[in-house]
Each structure stands twice: as structure tokens, then as C-alpha cells.
Amino acid sequence: MHPQNVIGRLSLYRRLLSNHLPTGTQHIYSHELANLARVSPAQVRRDLMTINCTGSPSKGYRVDQLIECLSAELDHPTGQSVALVGIGNLGRALITYFHGRREKLAIMAAFDREPEKVNRLFHGCQCYPLEELEHILKRDDIRAGIIAVPATEAQAVAERLVAAGVRGIVNYAPVPLRVPDDVYLEEQDMTTALERVAYFARKRPPPRRED
Amino acid sequence: MHPQNVIGRLSLYRRLLSNHLPTGTQHIYSHELANLARVSPAQVRRDLMTINCTGSPSKGYRVDQLIECLSAELDHPTGQSVALVGIGNLGRALITYFHGRREKLAIMAAFDREPEKVNRLFHGCQCYPLEELEHILKRDDIRAGIIAVPATEAQAVAERLVAAGVRGIVNYAPVPLRVPDDVYLEEQDMTTALERVAYFARKRPPPRRED
């Protein structure tokens, strides 16, 4: 099991190779992929090494083989389903964005407390009332979840997800969640991100506005 | 100028102290704050040390003093404005979430290419057509931006933001941006987050579904 930084970059490499290459590109050098991913060439080679992808000194890495190799590491062989809780603006953005994007990973069920949002299909994703959560997760054997509810509800939702068998959670609510050690948690805190950018924007040399 | 991990945690500490404490709490120990933030007590003490916050061995840290001290580090003395580009679901989620949340940091202008979204007010945030970007940023002296447009447009938007004087960017588009070294960039990649969670959810010991 590899470190999370590595997995994050592998996911990025795969997307870059799949979507951002001139059509017909057969081979790629570590420094080219590094340039796309905005990391160092040594980092790319080290990352690929950890999953036993190999290239040749003359041609670099074969793109198709690389995507194959990355997918073998990143994808569940028969596909994985994800549950989304919270169908607000953020939840809908997530559904829209992921819809049809990956063959082996899809948001298959969404939940919300508000009756007017549920029992309909949104971009191919069925929306259920929150009470159905345990039932649907068990029925569809869903092991990963996304929390996109207000901060006040996030902890309770996390606990229900964990109790229903979820082993990994992305949390978009701006409050750190408490989950058992063996459940993987990824905090995606919009507040922290913005406050950090504001801080560093301020600390950098000022722009020379030539006017 | 402190490392970005530290700044991220400081932002979190402040929010926890402001919003998640029983009313009337005057003092807090490092292990209590650590527990809320889900980090180690040594981490909390080290972080506070880097910004010269001090506590007393008997009482811990004074909450009001701590918030003061964190704000002195995190906030611009007279406030900072942020520009948002892209008023889709994600953009609206960001506006809604930040509205009125922080006194010294606010999304003050939003931009979109689609005419039906612009020239109106959304949660107190004025929406402008994309062409106005340079003009408004200069007028309001905005130095930080959020990119919430589709991947295909993200790089072009980034370049316009930088040219208009922006020094820090949060990027929600799922593609790494190329910006000058002296512009701070925070990638908030939803795809990476979800693929990583899917990976670790899979690699963890399976849930024992008792049925």
C-alpha cells in the first residue's frame, strides 16, 4: 500500500496521459510527463518505479502501457461505487463532474434530507432520501462516500456511513471528522484552501501594476 | 513566511476556536485543541510556537488571545477581496459558503462567460461578464482568485488572473495550471481526492458486514 501523495500523483498522471496528450502520442519521457504534472522528472520516475512501470532509455515510457499500469493500481478490477450525501450546489457539481468520467468509479447513489431533491435521477445518479442510506449502501455494496452537507450534519453523516460499511470518505464540510483509524479520510476544506491562498498571495512580492 | 501546512492548520485552529467550543470556554490545552483538529498535541504546540502564541502550564492557552494571535497572522489588517471565475454549481457553492463568514476575507466579484449568469447579485456578490475581469480586478485591487471553470478554460483564466495582478489562486479545475513561480497556487482536485479515497477504501481491511 503506497503513500497517499504517490497515489494522488498517479491519479493525475493517468488523467494527463488520457486527456491531455496530442492524439497519437505513443511514447513519453519522464521529463515530459513531469512538465504536464508540474513535478520533477525524478519524482515521476520514482512514482512509476513504486508501481513497477518501466520505460526504455531510448523511447521513454509507452503511453498505453503506462495507462494500463496506472489503472491496474488505481482501479478496482470490477468497479467501485461511491455514495454522495448532500445534493446542494456542491453535491450537484460533484455529480455533474464525475458523470461518465471513469469507467471503474462512479457516484451511484446520492442522499439528501430535503424531500424535493430526492426520488429523481440527476445525471444518471439516483437520489434517495437520507433514511435509505444504510439500506442502499448495503444493497449496492458501496464502500466509499463523499460528504457535502453543512458542517453541523457532517459528523453524524460520517458515523452513519462508517456504520454502513464505508471504508473511505471525502469530506467537503469545513469541520474535521472523527472516524475510526481504519477508515481513510480525505479532508477537502474550502475554507483552509482559500485562507491559505489569501495568506500567501499577501506574503509574495507585490505585483507591479504598470499604470 | 511559514510553510503551507502550518498555515492550513492555523486556519483550522481558528475556526475550531471560534465555532466549535462550548460557549464561555476561556482556556484550552494543546491536547484539547489537538483533539478537535485531529492532530497531535506536539503539533499544536509547535504550530503555535511558530507564530509566538504562548500559553501557561497551569491554564493552557487563553482562547481570546489565541484567536487574536491567529488572526494577526492569517488576516490582512484591512481585509482582502477574492475574485471567483466560473458561476456554475461549484462557483455558487463557494459563494454561498463564504458569504458573511469572514470579516477580513470575502469573495467580492464573480465572473462568467454566459450572459444569463452575469450582471446580478448572488449572495451579496456582484457577477460580471468575463471581459470585465481585468478592469474589475484593477479597480478593486483584488490579489487572490478562485478558478471554478471547466478544465479547458482553466489555463487561460489563470493567465488572465495573473496578468491582472493576482498573486494567489485556488484551482478547482481538474488540470494542473502553469503559473509563474512567484504566484501561489493551490490545487483542489476533486478527481484526485475521490480516486485516492477509492484506492484506500479498497486497501483497508474489509468491513465485517454482520448479516
Added chain:
DNA sequence: AGATGTGAAGTAATTCACAGCC
């Protein structure tokens, strides 16, 4: 000549552990 693959070196981030204080 210019790649890859990788041990070794270097850096950054976190935790330990304990002196000093209340």
C-alpha cells in the same frame, strides 16, 4: 547522447522527551 532506474543524500515535517513552570 540522452534516457531510465535507483541507492544515497538531502530536505521537510512531525514526534519525542524532558527541563522548567504553575
Added chain:
DNA sequence: GGCTGTGAATTACTTCACATCT
């Protein structure tokens, strides 16, 4: 006794640099 503040130790992560290959 239990806390803070912090040098030292540890761990994690990244880059260097070079033997090797084509």
C-alpha cells in the same frame, strides 16, 4: 502532577547523481 516550550530524534518525502541501457 500535568502542562508548556523546544532541542533532538525520527520519520516521511523529494532530489541528486550516476551506473546502465539503447
